[in-house]
Amino acid sequence: MKKIILSAVVMLASVAGYAQHAVGSLSLKPEVGLSFANVTKSNGDAKVGFVGGAEFEYQATDIVSLTFGALYSMQGAKVPSGTDLKLDYINVPVLANVYVVPGLAVKLGLQPGFLVSNNSLASPKSFDLSIPIGLSYEFNNFVVDGRYNFGVTKVWDNTDSKNSVFQLTLGYKFDL
Numbered sequence: 001m002k003k004i005i006l007s008a009v010v011m012l013a014s015v016a017g018y019a020q021h022a023v024g025s026l027s028l029k030p031e032v033g034l035s036f037a038n039v040t041k042s043n044g045d046a047k048v049g050f051v052g053g054a055e056f057e058y059q060a061t062d063i064v065s066l067t068f069g070a071l072y073s074m075q076g077a078k079v080p081s082g083t084d085l086k087l088d089y090i091n092v093p094v095l096a097n098v099y100v101v102p103g104l105a106v107k108l109g110l111q112p113g114f115l116v117s118n119n120s121l122a123s124p125k126s127f128d129l130s131i132p133i134g135l136s137y138e139f140n141n142f143v144v145d146g147r148y149n150f151g152v153t154k155v156w157d158n159t160d161s162k163n164s165v166f167q168l169t170l171g172y173k174f175d176l
Contacts, residue, residue: 021057021059021065021175022059023059023060023061023062024059025058025059025175025176026056026057026058026059026175026176027056027057027059027173027174027175027176028054028055028056028057028173028174028176029054029055029056029057029069029143029171029172029173029174030053030054030171030172031052031053031054031055031071031143031145031169031170031171031172032050032051032052032169032170032171033050033051033052033145033167033168033169033170034048034049034050034051034167034168034169035048035049035050035051035073035074035075035165035166035167036048036165036166036167036168037049037073037074037075037076037077037087037163037164037165037166038077038164038165039076039077039085039087039155039161039162039163039164040151040160040161040162040163040164041159041160041161042077042079042085042161043079043080044077044078044079044080044085045077045078046077046078047074047075047076047077047078047084047085049073049074049075049076049088050072050073050074051071051072051073051074051167051169052071052072052169053069053070053071053072053091054069054070055067055068055069055070055071055093055171056068056069057097057173062099063098063099063100064096064097064098064099065096065097065099065105066094066095066096066097067093067094067095067096067097067107067109068092068093068094068095069092069093070090070091070092071090071091071092071093071167072088072089072090072091072116073088073089073090073091073113073165073167074086074088075087075088075089075163075165076088076118083119084119085119085120086117086118086119086120087115087117087118087120087124087155087163088115088116088117088118089113089114089115089116089128090113090114090116091111091112091113091114091128091130091149092111092112092113092114093109093110093111093132094109094110094111095107095108095109095132096108096109097136103137103138103139104135104136104137105135105136105137105138106134106135107132107133107134107135107136107145107147108131108132108133109131109132110129110130110131110132111129111130111131111132111149112127112128112129113127113128113129113130113163114126114127114128115127115128120156122156122158123156124155124156125153125154125155125156125157127153128151128153128155128163129151129152129153130149130150130151130152130153130163130165131149131150131152132147132148132149132150133147133148133150134146134147134148134167135147138173141172141173141174142170142171142172142173143170143171143172143173144168144169144170145167145168145169145170145171146166146167146168146169147166147167148165148166148167149163149164149165149166149167150162150164151163151164151165
C-alpha cells in the first residue's frame, strides 16, 4: 500500500496537463454508480452495492482542482455464511485533482466516513477514514470516475479489519 500511495504522490507532483474549466470556477457534479466493497481479514468476498451523491469542484489552477463532496456508499462484504455484511456510510471525500491531459484527472485525498446503517453482530466503529486514489475522465460535462478507497481505520475495535472499496461512478458536471 505504501508503494501505491508513494507512486500516486510522485505522479501528482510530476505531471503537467490541462483543465477543462476556467481557473476560479466552481462546479457541482451529481453522480451515481457501483461500489465493490470488502472488509480485509474477513474471509469474505466483494459485495456489490450502490454509491451516489454529489461533489463540488473548485478549479484552483490550470491543472489542479479541489473536490469536496458527500456520497452514500453501500459497503461491507459477502461472508461465508451467505449473509451479506452490511456497512453503509456517508463518505465525505476531499480530493486534489491533477489534470494530466484535457479531461483526464488523477485524484488523491482523504475521506472521512460516518456509519449510517449496519447488520453486524459485533459493534462497528461509527467513524471510518480512508485514502481515495483514482482517475476520472470528463467529456461534454459527463464524468466517469473510478477510485479505490484504502481503509485506514479499523472497522471493529477487536480486529485489524479495514474497509477496502472500489467505486465506479457516472456524473454530470454543472458550472455554478
